[in-house]
Amino acid sequence: MVTVRAPATSANLGSGFDVFGAALSQPADVVRVEPAAETTIEMSGAGSEFIPENPEKNVAGAVAKALDSPARIEIDKGVRPSSGLGSSAASAAAVAVGINAAYDLGHSREELVPYAAEGEALVSGEAHSDNVAPAIMGGFTIATPEGVTQVDASIPLVVCLPEIVISTRDARRVVPRSAPVSEVVECVGRAATLVAGMFRDDPTLVGRGMENGIVTPARAELIDGYADVRETALEAGATGVTVSGAGPAIVAACDGNRRKRIASAMLDRFAEEGIEARAYQTQVGHGAELF
Ligand SMILES: Nc1ncnc2c1ncn2[C@@H]1O[C@H](COP(=O)(O)OP(=O)(O)O)[C@@H](O)[C@H]1O
Ligand SMILES: N[C@@H](CCOP(=O)(O)O)C(=O)O
Numbered sequence: 117m118v119t120v121r122a123p124a125t126s127a128n129l130g131s132g133f134d135v136f137g138a139a140l141s142q143p144a145d146v147v148r149v150e151p152a153a154e155t156t157i158e159m160s161g162a163g164s165e166f167i168p169e170n171p172e173k174n175v176a177g178a179v180a181k182a183l184d185s186p187a188r189i190e191i192d193k194g195v196r197p198s199s200g201l202g203s204s205a206a207s208a209a210a211v212a213v214g215i216n217a218a219y220d221l222g223h224s225r226e227e228l229v230p231y232a233a234e235g236e237a238l239v240s241g242e243a244h245s246d247n248v249a250p251a252i253m254g255g256f257t258i259a260t261p262e263g264v265t266q267v268d269a270s271i272p273l274v275v276c277l278p279e280i281v282i283s284t285r286d287a288r289r290v291v292p293r294s295a296p297v298s299e300v301v302e303c304v305g306r307a308a309t310l311v312a313g314m315f316r317d318d319p320t321l322v323g324r325g326m327e328n329g330i331v332t333p334a335r336a337e338l339i340d341g342y343a344d345v346r347e348t349a350l351e352a353g354a355t356g357v358t359v360s361g362a363g364p365a366i367v368a369a370c371d372g373n374r375r376k377r378i379a380s381a382m383l384d385r386f387a388e389e390g391i392e393a394r395a396y397q398t399q400v401g402h403g404a405e406l407f
Contacts (some may be wrong), residue, residue, distance in 0.1 A: 141401030161193035175235030205247030208235030254403030287362035298404030323355025
């Protein structure tokens with residue numbers, strides 16, 4: 117049996133809707149895979165009671181089918197579903213990497229990305245690769261139809277996850293279908309700044325690029341307390357704050373020594389709103405690891 121740890125991811129990072137993503141050093145899913153005559157799935161861990169084990173409804177089944185490689189799959193969830201932290205992507209990435217190893221299929225990490233994205237198509241309606249690319253390849257990734265560009269950054273991050281459930285499928289419905297050119301121009305500038313920040317490993321530039329005047333305002337409406345928590349994190353020293361993926365998690369970039377202060381400020385602010393939350397002091401980290 118092959119064991120794979122695949123990390124949570126934060127997609128979009130504001131300016132890179134459906135394109136940017138970052139692997140987080142924690143939390144992660146741990147998945148065990150072995151070849152079998154037909155695919156079976158056993159779930160345990162965070163929020164697993166809400167995830168179907170039927171291979172037709174679980175991302176793991178969709179990935180095994182896409183790779184034409186049935187497997188016995190055990191998934192221990194460290195990434196709670198409907199979190200904005202790429203929960204479905206962590207499982208999909210782990211299964212793609214696990215099956216590739218167990219069946220000795222010989223795919224490169226980049227080649228596995230479209231197979232894992234079939235899991236995202238199953239749960240969100242679209243095969244966006246911005247979570248599965250960093251979950252498989254690690255670091256910061258730019259996922260486009262032409263392929264994935266990967267940068268080994270190590271930017272410190274705080275991710276605050278409130279006890280709110282938002283499905284990616286629902287949060288995709290609120291994204292505006294069109295935008296004024298002025299907003300697009302601003303977004304291009306921010307996206308370019310963020311990419312430069314990742315290449316330079318510079319939290320200030322990354323934070324400056326974590327804005328999106330088109331998608332984020334619509335998504336923020338779904339997260340009680342978002343504006344206040346964002347403001348509080350900035351006051352505590354975050355260089356940029358935005359919705360992680362489709363939410364409800366909120367991601368803040370910062371210098372490493374500010375993480376603790378920012379994490380407690382965000383938690384306190386959610387608590388004042390009467391919302392339970394947990395915070396991860398994390399950083400841009402590794403992709404799926406095989407044991
Ligand atoms: N292995 C899996 N891990 C997590 N969620 C899964 C899995 N298989 C199917 N799902 C479904 O995917 C949805 C969660 O995915 P999504 O809404 O994209 O959340 P997240 O933002 O955390 O990835 C839930 O409806 C869940 O039941
Ligand atoms: N680009 C997608 C990313 C969804 O990320 P998730 O972690 O919420 O699944 C989107 O914004 O819809």
